[in-house]
Amino acid sequence: MTLGFRNRDCLMRSVRNLVVDVCSELLDSLDTTQQLVVAVQELLENLVKYSEYGAAELDFELCLLDGQPTVRIGTSNRASERHLSEARCMLDRTISASDPLELFHALVATSGERKGSGLGLVRLRAESGLALSYVVDDDRLRIEASRRVQPRRMEMDR
Amino acid sequence: MTIADVSGEVFSTRSELDGSGLRVKLTGCLDMETAPALERFLGGLSRALESLSVREIEFDVDGLYLMSSSSISHLAVWIKRLKAQAPASRVRFKTNPNLAWQRRTLDSLRRLSERVVTID
Numbered sequence: 081m082t083l084g085f086r087n088r089d090c091l092m093r094s095v096r097n098l099v100v101d102v103c104s105e106l107l108d109s110l111d112t113t114q115q116l117v118v119a120v121q122e123l124l125e126n127l128v129k130y131s132e133y134g135a136a137e138l139d140f141e142l143c144l145l146d147g148q149p150t151v152r153i154g155t156s157n158r159a160s161e162r163h164l165s166e167a168r169c170m171l172d173r174t175i176s177a178s179d180p181l182e183l184f185h186a187l188v189a190t191s192g193e194r195k196g197s198g199l200g201l202v203r204l205r206a207e208s209g210l211a212l213s214y215v216v217d218d219d220r221l222r223i224e225a226s227r228r229v230q231p232r233r234m235e236m237d238r
Numbered sequence: 239m240t241i242a243d244v245s246g247e248v249f250s251t252r253s254e255l256d257g258s259g260l261r262v263k264l265t266g267c268l269d270m271e272t273a274p275a276l277e278r279f280l281g282g283l284s285r286a287l288e289s290l291s292v293r294e295i296e297f298d299v300d301g302l303y304l305m306s307s308s309s310i311s312h313l314a315v316w317i318k319r320l321k322a323q324a325p326a327s328r329v330r331f332k333t334n335p336n337l338a339w340q341r342r343t344l345d346s347l348r349r350l351s352e353r354v355v356t357i358d
Contacts, residue, residue, distance in 0.1 A: 092269065093248070096304070114339045121306050125270045188346040191314035199307035207342050 108230040119208040122200035131157040170198035180205035259294040265301040268309035280316040
């Protein structure tokens, strides 16, 4: 599914509930569903906080990638030069971290010491186990997060 | 001094003094819209603790279904302040075993001070 946002932060809960419903129906583990809901929430909050000109999108897809069941979450938004620069910096730090959980703990420990903590992005790797990549094209930032998932076995498969 | 609880539709708190302890039940979802209510609640809690002889604060998060990063930051700041102002205080998080994210997320707060913060 692809959802567009235009300063509609009130839609966040509806989107979150939809992700819970879809994952609960199709995935094998409640824990995986919780991890993906955390990830979607963090990405949505970043879209609402940092999107410029009201144009932002979120895609959520459960698919087969190289024959493996995979979740793919993508966001796309336009942002100011300052926010793009901060996002690049935090994404590079998160993607290159050899131990994302340690980075997450370090950022929590310094909470309140800076504006825009970057905690949400680090959490995608540290807590939700997602691999991250990103592209900046002019003033548009596209983030992609993905990981393998275990589909729920349907009655007819047993 | 009374503690001003939050009574929102999406997020609420219920505080109860119990001897030398304070039990705070957090219920609902902490997202970017409810995080400011948590921040205000923690500010009020800090002021109340100055006049109450409370040594242990228990946060019962059994009915808390989501905590986004802004609320993690608010709790981290509050714990650091508590540790500095009332080093003898203890904070305990009572988690829901069916919500595995709680232990993962709260572990980062325990690491702020293992002497002060425990997770059950």
